[in-house]
Amino acid sequence: MSLLTVSHISKRFGGVQAVDNVSLSVEPGQIHGLIGPNGAGKTTCFNLITGLYAADSGTFALEGKPYSPKKVENVTRAGIARTFQNVRLFNQMSVLENVMVGRHVRTHNGLWAVLSRHKRARQEEAEAREKAWHWLEYTGIARFAHYRASDLAYGHQRRLEIARALATDPKVLALDEPAAGMNAAEKVALGELLKHIRDDGKTLLMIEHDVKLVMGICDSVTVLDYGKVIASGTPETVRRDPAVISAWLGGQKHD
Amino acid sequence: MTISSTQTPAAPALSGRLKLGLVLLILAVVIAPVVAGQLGGNYWVRVIDFALLYIMLALGLNIVVGYAGLLDMGFIAFYAVGAYLAALLASPHLLDVFVFLQVWFPQGLHTSYWLIVPLAALLAAVCGILLGAPTLKLRGDYLAIVTLGFGEIIRILLRNLDRPVNITNGAKGISGIDTLSVFGVKFSGVQHWFGMKIPSLWLWYYLLVLLIVLIIFICLRLQHSRIGRAWQAIREDEDVARAMGINVRNYKLLAFAMGATFGGVAGALFAAFQGFVSPESFTLQESIAVLAMVVLGGMGHIPGVILGALLLTALPELLRSQAAPLQQAIFGSVLIDPEVLRQLFYGLALVLVMLYRPAGIWPARHTGRTQ
Numbered sequence: 001m002s003l004l005t006v007s008h009i010s011k012r013f014g015g016v017q018a019v020d021n022v023s024l025s026v027e028p029g030q031i032h033g034l035i036g037p038n039g040a041g042k043t044t045c046f047n048l049i050t051g052l053y054a055a056d057s058g059t060f061a062l063e064g065k066p067y068s069p070k071k072v073e074n075v076t077r078a079g080i081a082r083t084f085q086n087v088r089l090f091n092q093m094s095v096l097e098n099v100m101v102g103r104h105v106r107t108h109n110g111l112w113a114v115l116s117r118h119k120r121a122r123q124e125e126a127e128a129r130e131k132a133w134h135w136l137e138y139t140g141i142a143r144f145a146h147y148r149a150s151d152l153a154y155g156h157q158r159r160l161e162i163a164r165a166l167a168t169d170p171k172v173l174a175l176d177e178p179a180a181g182m183n184a185a186e187k188v189a190l191g192e193l194l195k196h197i198r199d200d201g202k203t204l205l206m207i208e209h210d211v212k213l214v215m216g217i218c219d220s221v222t223v224l225d226y227g228k229v230i231a232s233g234t235p236e237t238v239r240r241d242p243a244v245i246s247a248w249l250g251g252q253k254h255d
Numbered sequence: 256m257t258i259s260s261t262q263t264p265a266a267p268a269l270s271g272r273l274k275l276g277l278v279l280l281i282l283a284v285v286i287a288p289v290v291a292g293q294l295g296g297n298y299w300v301r302v303i304d305f306a307l308l309y310i311m312l313a314l315g316l317n318i319v320v321g322y323a324g325l326l327d328m329g330f331i332a333f334y335a336v337g338a339y340l341a342a343l344l345a346s347p348h349l350l351d352v353f354v355f356l357q358v359w360f361p362q363g364l365h366t367s368y369w370l371i372v373p374l375a376a377l378l379a380a381v382c383g384i385l386l387g388a389p390t391l392k393l394r395g396d397y398l399a400i401v402t403l404g405f406g407e408i409i410r411i412l413l414r415n416l417d418r419p420v421n422i423t424n425g426a427k428g429i430s431g432i433d434t435l436s437v438f439g440v441k442f443s444g445v446q447h448w449f450g451m452k453i454p455s456l457w458l459w460y461y462l463l464v465l466l467i468v469l470i471i472f473i474c475l476r477l478q479h480s481r482i483g484r485a486w487q488a489i490r491e492d493e494d495v496a497r498a499m500g501i502n503v504r505n506y507k508l509l510a511f512a513m514g515a516t517f518g519g520v521a522g523a524l525f526a527a528f529q530g531f532v533s534p535e536s537f538t539l540q541e542s543i544a545v546l547a548m549v550v551l552g553g554m555g556h557i558p559g560v561i562l563g564a565l566l567l568t569a570l571p572e573l574l575r576s577q578a579a580p581l582q583q584a585i586f587g588s589v590l591i592d593p594e595v596l597r598q599l600f601y602g603l604a605l606v607l608v609m610l611y612r613p614a615g616i617w618p619a620r621h622t623g624r625t626q
Binding site for chain 1: 502
């Protein structure tokens, strides 16, 4: 059974049909790439899945259970955590605090717990801190834990965003162009990290422009063009698909 | 992948220097009214007491502005709510207007402050939520305008609620408010303890210091908690905070309510301290002054906020009392009215701080930057 199933979703902005009857399914334990030329509707599709925009039509299901991405906080609770195309961190907070914010949705301390710091509250706080450290070490940025997030180097900021998303215990980790703005060495390291995350049993859905990275680490790929799915399958089959080739390189119109 | 071996650092042990500093600070706080009384008489103790009330206000506003990043320009309204609640429940005014109530209160209406202060906190919190609810979707400048309006509405309401039924006594204000008494000790006149004369201003001082310590304690617990982090996340990026699963609406309302609570308590104490309240004390200028204390000191950083409140209450007073004699001594006559000078310096201080220390005089520091 697919972990994440999206069926027939559409979204229109004024006169533009940004996403047109798109269906895709993400298998558990895989890295699923969402690719396409500029303006193909990848990010819109992504925002629909993660609840940033409301879809005009279509259904969403996570582990077979339908979820309604009307409220973005419910999507996170259901188990889809995302990163952003332009890194968006809590800049004035420390690196560690950023990741601890990721634990928010899995913890419960309310006003009374916070003020009294009773035993259970302290345990929960300690646990959140421990988990945050774990994800910082996992992503290799633990030595910057007490830095202000905005003081990190760009590549590390990207990693911090991933650590923060991982801290929400997601079933699906959704990455919006994780390699954007990275140099070659950073891209290789990122690819290793993403594979590592997959091998630890997580499922990843990612938008990416870098074809080499996508072909290198994705287990399956969905290709969008003009808001429609034009191909899907393994990277090997997709790269030979004539519709995909013409969408990327021009040439004959595929429709 | 690099797995670093960094472990959670234990809470830093108090270093010798820090301990010494803390002891000196406590000592300074304890003897401050004695020293001030010796140097400048009760006038200066009174100034310090007022500064303490402003610290309470600034710490409350700091939760809203500093932690949650919600620009609130009408914070003084909560101070007004607390003050008028105390004024109504502990002065002859209500019974004078509603004569039939005198049957139940033959000794007059003297509600205990043990009841008034929690009530003021509660009522202010409710007002905070009432203000917060319609402004949830507003950000930045727009929020500032609406909160400013709210502050003015409360003040104008207090000013005009003397007709048709005289509830607030309008612009004349309410006087004859009971003074505070704690465990039988009246906070007025002079107490004779152990052969020493203790002015009530000192008692007020120590009471307010105790309350401020309690407020700092609450603020610190909030700041370093799931709630504090949620507030800061909202301040930094509301959309991402939402994407992290934070219920932005509830946390904003909580920030408004918590901040207002401290404002309400400070207001009730202000009424008891002055024995008199009028709408004049709750103008927009007061809201701006409290906001300036928070911003000038260092938003979101408790020591900074306290410093800001102290500076902005003490320095204008210093100027007010010293400017005229100083000019007299140097120029032989008073060239510039001290009041004008005071406003000039106030504005100048704000401009200079914003230019050279945009994060405030004493902002929070991140330890990692020097690592």
